[in-house]
Amino acid sequence: MPTSSTPVIELHDVYVMQDVNTILQKVSFTLDKGEFAYLVGRTGSGKSSLLKTLYADLPMGGGAGAVAGFGLQKLGADKVPFLRRKLGIIFQDFQLLFDRTVAENLLFVLKATGWSGKAKIQQRISEVLMRVGLAGSASKMPHQLSGGEQQRVVIARALLNEPVLLLADEPTGNLDPDVADSIMRLFVEINNAGTAVLMATHNYQIIRQYPKRILKCENGQLLDSTRVAVTLPE
């Protein structure tokens, strides 16, 4: 049974695979509750594949792994939604539904994850929008928002089910430096409130400005700045 001190990610000699190809081998690291780590590496080095393995979108090729208390080996398809409910997953492409309002985008996820009760739902939507600084935007359509605001909605959506872990893949990728900085500050705030964060990024300016643990995909392995010296990719 997971306890409050159980790491949110615990990998031991895990093989990250794309089909029959090994992308990363013998990946071992833990991320504790409330910890923050960047995931870096050149294009094609395996960052997204590792994240996908963590949210059970790719099967593990070998080793042992647990995320949010769910063992990844032999995690049945019926259990995957329960794992995902413990996670907030944020991609570079916003993936908002553009044919409905901000509130309806959030409602869609709440309904899909089993929420009921109009008042409770409305309250949760207000809470997460407030949290990301978009309290006044519930009835707006996504196209009425800037790129940075759209990314905030995506973050609000990821927070709906109070995740223990946020997995973010290039969350500042398409944003200009000031907006990227404000999104990063939001991540730091969320992290300070106790949610662990693993963020894949090429934005080294952000890393220099907000230095934290770095995990780096390099030559099929994962290097950990808490164990070895890690340099940022060129």
Ligand SMILES: Nc1ncnc2c1ncn2[C@@H]1O[C@H](COP(=O)(O)OP(=O)(O)OP(=O)(O)O)[C@@H](O)[C@H]1O
């Ligand atoms: N759907 C797929 N099927 C087969 N191979 C894939 C697939 N997606 C990625 N790969 C391969 O897996 C390797 C790692 O890709 P991955 O997307 O994990 O890298 P990345 O570090 O996230 O790159 P980027 O920084 O460009 O996002 C690459 O060699 C890539 O070609």
